[in-house]
Amino acid sequence: MEGLPQIVARMRARWSPDLQALFHGGSCSWVAPATLPDGLPVVLKISWPHREAAGEAEALRLWDGHRAVRLLREDSEYHALLLERCDPGHPLRSADHLSAEERLLAGADILRELWQVPVPHPTGLEQLADVTSEWAGLAEERMERIRPGFDAGLVAHGIQLLRELPATASREVVVHGDFNAGNVVAAARRPWLAIDAKPMIGDPDTTRGRSWRRSTTHSPTPTPAACWPDGSPCPVRGKRRRHPRRTRRHARGTGPGRPAGYLSSPAAVGSWP
Structure with missing residues (x-):
């Protein structure tokens, strides 16, 4: 957790997302909506390194947007994903x-x-x-x-x-x-x-x-x-x-x-x- 602000700063420098207000409610990741310089709406997700999340990027690549959110970019070293943003984004629940x-x-x-x-x-x-x-x-x-x-x-x-x-x-x-x-x-x-x-x-x-x-x-x-x-x-x-x-x-x-x-x-x- 102490290194999270530095990881966020790295991802901002690497992908140039214009970050917006943080999503709340999760327990294992830091997630925020953002917009890329070309205007594409995205979500930046930085996960707490844990076993269950290890395969998320691979599964998203396999599904390739077929009824799952698209993976746009990945930084495996820092457990960061740049994802397609879903709009309006409310849950089925x-x-x-x-x-x-x-x-x-x-x-x-x-x-x-x-x-x-x-x-x-x-x-x-x-x-x-x-x-x-x-x-x-x-x-x-x-x-x-x-x-x-x-x-x-x-x-x-x-x-x-x-x-x-x-x-x-x-x-x-x-x-x-x-x-x-x-x-x-x-x-x-x-x-x-x-x-x-x-x-x-x-x-x-x-x-x-x-x-x-x-x-x-x-x-x-x-x-x-x-x-x-x-x-x-x-x-x-x-x-x-x-x-x-x-x-x-x-x-x-x-x-x-x-x-x-x-x-x-x-x-x-x-x-x-």
Whole structure:
């Protein structure tokens, strides 16, 4: 955080963005709208270096604007991305003019296009199975060390699913990794675009469930229309398709997390702009 003002200054010198008021609400990145000298509206994103964000630029290059925000430039040394700006930019979560089912269909339409992108070989993106196996080991270690008041049998079952479910996938895609109604925003060139990917290669079923509970907050339960890209019913089918990240969170107990207000405090921003 102490070096953030210097990184912002470097990106201003390198890309010459006319920075505007900082976006608020994130916990792992410093994000601000800007305009380039040629008048192009953009977003400058500088991330706290962490594992989940490591593949964002690669995934955006693979998707190449197909229902995801476009990557315009990257500085991997300083974890900085210059991104297409979405206008008007409000999230799908706040689209109160749409019914719950319309929001579900909008999200599923995005996933349909994201999943059509061929998985590259080789790739720098992590395999979902490797990640969930590590989550399983972390959950076991923390259950033994912290001994939280969770149902041990339920946690053990969750750990088993983390290790076994990825192997049951019928196909692999570039998984967004954090696809929810807050990470789908309104844009001009397409009605809705995905942002803030935490990408992996793996089972597309990891996208289901949690994402759409957020999509339908304060809305009636949608009818079980065949709205998933593969035509299967929505909401999520069956208990065995629980999102592995949710299983990990319930199993891990206490532990270090992301700092509150990360990269949004005056101390982090310094004298910017």
